Amino acid sequence: MINKLHRLLALVAVFSSLAETVYGNPVEVRGGKTKCKRPAKRQAWHTLNNSQKKAYLNAEVCVMKTPAQIQLPGVRTAYDVLVSIHQLHALTIHSTGVFLPWHRWYLDLHESLLRSCGYSGATPYWDEAKDGKLAEIKKSAVFAPNTKLSFGSEGSVAPNFCLTDGPFVGYQNSVGPWWKLTDQCIGRTFMGNPLRENNASTVAAGCMNLKTYAEAWECIYLIPHVTGHIAISSLRGDASTSPSDPVFWLHHAYVDKLWFDWQEKDPKNRNLAVGGPNKQDPAVGFIEIPGDAEWERINLFQSEPTAAQKALIPAGDEGDGGNVTTLNHIFTSYGLVPDVRLREYMDTRAGGLCYEYV
Ligand SMILES: *[C@@H]1O[C@H](CO)[C@@H](O)[C@H](O)[C@H]1NC(C)=O
Ligand SMILES: *[C@@H]1O[C@H](CO)[C@@H](O)[C@H](O)[C@H]1NC(C)=O
Numbered sequence: 506m507i508n509k510l511h512r513l514l515a516l517v518a519v520f521s522s523l524a525e526t527v528y529g530n531p532v533e534v535r536g537g538k539t540k541c542k543r544p545a546k547r548q549a550w551h552t553l554n555n556s557q558k559k560a561y562l563n564a565e566v567c568v569m570k571t572p573a574q575i576q577l578p579g580v581r582t583a584y585d586v587l588v589s590i591h592q593l594h595a596l597t598i599h600s601t602g603v604f605l606p607w608h609r610w611y612l613d614l615h616e617s618l619l620r621s622c623g624y625s626g627a628t629p630y631w632d633e634a635k636d637g638k639l640a641e642i643k644k645s646a647v648f649a650p651n652t653k654l655s656f657g658s659e660g661s662v663a664p665n666f667c668l669t670d671g672p673f674v675g676y677q678n679s680v681g682p683w684w685k686l687t688d689q690c691i692g693r694t695f696m697g698n699p700l701r702e703n704n705a706s707t708v709a710a711g712c713m714n715l716k717t718y719a720e721a722w723e724c725i726y727l728i729p730h731v732t733g734h735i736a737i738s739s740l741r742g743d744a745s746t747s748p749s750d751p752v753f754w755l756h757h758a759y760v761d762k763l764w765f766d767w768q769e770k771d772p773k774n775r776n777l778a779v780g781g782p783n784k785q786d787p788a789v790g791f792i793e794i795p796g797d798a799e800w801e802r803i804n805l806f807q808s809e810p811t812a813a814q815k816a817l818i819p820a821g822d823e824g825d826g827g828n829v830t831t832l833n834h835i836f837t838s839y840g841l842v843p844d845v846r847l848r849e850y851m852d853t854r855a856g857g858l859c860y861e862y863v
């Protein structure tokens with residue numbers, strides 16, 4: 506009884522802090538236009554030495570062992586909190602113009618949790634252009650088998666393909682799949698090399714030649730981003746709780762690098778260029794999946810959000826004042842860190858950020 510009351514009070518606390526942050530001001534200004542002095546270098550995973558790999562993976566395991574800092578539906582650990590934030594945002598951050606900046610903010614949030622666990626390096630990325638040349642994705646250094654210095658290889662037992670090697674064996678996510686809140690292992694399975702079969706790096710190179718943000722985000726989203734998720738076939742294609750597999754962060758750092766590379770061609774303009782819809786079109790849903798939002802709800806999600814989840818799902822246009830993604834768009838982590846505006850995540854060397862890709 507007392508326990509129940511405590512949980513209820515915690516939930517009320519989340520709702521009231523949400524009312525202050527998402528739907529009202531003030532929103533934290535992190536760095537304004539201040540340039541950072543010594544940007545961290547985000548490197549490809551295969552270029553890290555063993556002690557760098559170990560430091561990164563140890564910090565991730567530490568986040569998985571840290572109790573949840575805030576109450577969100579279904580969470581046990583700090584890692585679950587990250588997954589939950591993605592789950593609650595799944596319908597507004599995919600197939601929209603918010604996609605690139607939201608995931609840049611989300612990578613930074615993840616990095617700050619690694620820092621709380623003692624990590625001092627930069628977020629590494631998965632060099633998918635390089636691994637797109639492999640005959641089989643399982644040959645990637647990211648998935649080297651039987652070592653604690655990779656993300657583990659694939660699991661072997663259908664239907665869940667739970668990992669059997671690497672540092673994440675035995676971890677149970679409590680959030681997912683889709684809207685569900687059930688315990689599940691980290692599952693992963695490979696088939697050939699979709700990066701190669703979809704010519705992902707050739708397409709990515711083509712995205713770099715596009716002139717407008719509206720064209721570039723969609724190009725990066727559709728083939729390079731989606732194909733990376735297919736290549737690791739983790740969690741059976743669940744777009745809602747995909748961060749449950751920690752290789753998610755390396756894949757999304759690669760996606761963020763593509764945006765960075767595009768911005769670097771004209772930083773003065775492109776570090777301010779954003780746009781595209783801030784909500785999915787119900788007649789389309791996820792643009793990479795045929796059908797519409799209703800078809801997807803029944804056939805992909807196969808579940809509905811609970812009342813507690815529904816109350817936390819953002820409308821998608823917070824801060825924008827319309828249907829288009831703007832620099833004023835607000836990112837919320839439900840009080841884990843203060844809410845911030847999208848403009849602070851445009852330039853990786855200013856505002857809230859201080860890194861570059863090498
Ligand atoms: C790994 O790289 C880091 C960063 O360059 C360096 O400080 C460290 O000494 C290297 N460690 C080993 C064992 O080579
Ligand atoms: C990839 O490129 C090859 C060679 O240009 C082409 O034959 C093939 O159809 C392309 N595959 C896809 C999925 O675009």
Ligand SMILES: *[C@@H]1O[C@H](CO)[C@@H](O)[C@H](O)[C@H]1NC(C)=O
Pocket residue numbers: 781782783828829
């Ligand atoms: C926003 O709404 C206007 C008016 O309904 C429409 O013309 C425009 O295409 C919409 N923009 C986006 C990005 O959805």
Ligand SMILES: [Cu+2]
Pocket residue numbers: 591598599608
């Ligand atoms: Cu996502």
